[in-house]
Amino acid sequence: MRVIAIEEHWTTTKIDRALRAQPAGARDESVAWNDRGDIPAALLDIGEQRIAAMDAAGIDVQILALAPPGTHGLPPREAVALSREANDRASEAARRHPTRLRAMTTLPMSDPDAAVAELQRTADAPGHVGIMSYGRSGARPLDDPAHDELLATAATLGRPVFIHPQIPPDAVREASYRGFDPTLDLALATFGWGWHVEAGLAALRLILRGTFDRHPDLQIVLGHWGELLLFALDRIDGLSRLATHLDRRVADYVATNVHIATSGMLTPRLLRHALAYTSVDRILLSGDHPFHRLDAATLTAFLHTLPNPDDQQKIAHTNAESLYGLPQPPAEADARTTTSLQENS
Template sequence: MPLIAVEEHWVMPDITSALRAVPHRDESLVFNEIGDNQERLEDLAVGRIAAMDAQGIDVSILALTPPGVQPLPPKEALALSRAANDVATAAVARNAARFRSLSTLPMSSPKDVAGELVRAADTGHVGAMVYGRSGDLLLDDLVYDDFFTAASELGQPVFIHPQLPSTAVRAASYRGFDPMTDLALATFGWGWHMDAATAALRLILRGTFDRHPDLQVVLGHWGETLLFWLDRADSLSRIAGLQRAVSDYIRSNFYITASGMLNPALLQHALSVTSVDRLIFSTDYPFQRPTREEIDSFLTHFSSDAERQQFSSANAASLYGIDL
């Protein structure tokens, strides 16, 4: 059956150079430079398609790698967002049967976010990837509400990707070890996922989905821990004056991806919290590279061919408007 991967990262050299030039640059950039990651991230042609073929992936939905452009000043973030979206559009046009793309947005320039989302959608982008914070602005700040209005009206799903926690949070919770352990704890080991989960939960508590009931959000890494804590998160619903329980928003406004974490125990927990029509395959390429055999083995843990097809391709195809 077809296989669609929705969280497959790329980058362009101009963005890498700009991020390296920022004072106190984002330390997570080091992960892009490990091994052959940088080469793979910059490849939107033969090498990437060969990697997809080896894994049995039919369609990859491209998304700019962390930390995106939100660490950049507003004017530069806007210019590079537009450039990245144009590059991705051209890559999709060259390989229309194999690629789709999520737009890059200038979150450090809130007044320009909705406009770039619309422009990117007009050129074929099927959704957007954002982060939970840009500088001191949190994603649930009402300054971004025009963006969520546009995303909802256009049917553009919003993928919230993890990012390095703020300097203050790192100082309070993620320091005190050697530099690399500090960084790992603040990123893939723990902090990334707490940051993204908190951003998603804050969107719910801010009433974002009461104002925009059709808005769809995507979370990676099996829901960035939120699926495991809904019994407690639901207690916030009444206090925040929400129309529904937090878990109801998760089941109706959120899609959950695997991000290459092909652990059947995580799948079974996700199925106990939400429904199979809300689960989507992804590999988090090139940072996770499951083999075709590992992918095929994981798919055996679904109870039927129909459920396997939903996870493998049908849910993503429906959400992102992909004809198979």
């Protein structure tokens, strides 16, 4: 069975340095999570070592995605230059490994016009198949009218927008996430809770802004099984009574414009819950490499919780192929991964 993992992180030395060089108050403290164990080296590698890790895990294709917090928090001029360089490096990696690597485009969202220009520049670049974004750039949310041209361009080009979690604004952290020791404060504001609230809220704001009425072809992806959105959807859909400017109910947009990724959390009960609120056609496999490390045995066991082989194929690869416009694999590549997964079943 072919396996495509869609949210596989990397970064560049220049971006990492630029993020850490930001002044206090502007610096995104979540970069601290990029420093654990062998994560720094794994993030910088989009070559042979990454391909070897993919082979060991039974992964045929990774879609590269710049590690958080991306270039969103950088000043416009710096964000433009570093985003362009990252996109060119991702293109080169896809040229070197045309059957193994694709990439989400990194955009300088602190300059909305430049973000549109960069998306257009990479429209035909090798390997670029989607967009890695966040819910805010500085104080400007993704649903701000300043970004509407970008979202329209993404819809026209067929580029899905992955909304990745990011740390809450400092005022929100002060009100809701501090009061423990600094490490626990940061964990609560990031992977422990805050990241996921921020990403789910960004998607919800896009819906309430009428984004999908203006751009019905726009597709977004939420990791971590929907960033809490699915878990509260029955309650959230009550907003439909007040959002009378929308063409449809809030839950309807989730069903037609939102895709759900696993982000390394290969947990059967989360799969069962997601299938109660969305279709198997909208669930994507993502490993969240290198923060999670998939292995073939775990992957096989997870896919086999679905009794229907067609559904297994959808989550393993066909949903990603459809959403990201990926070509079918050479027969020998598909056979290699099928053998690897069978050995671990």
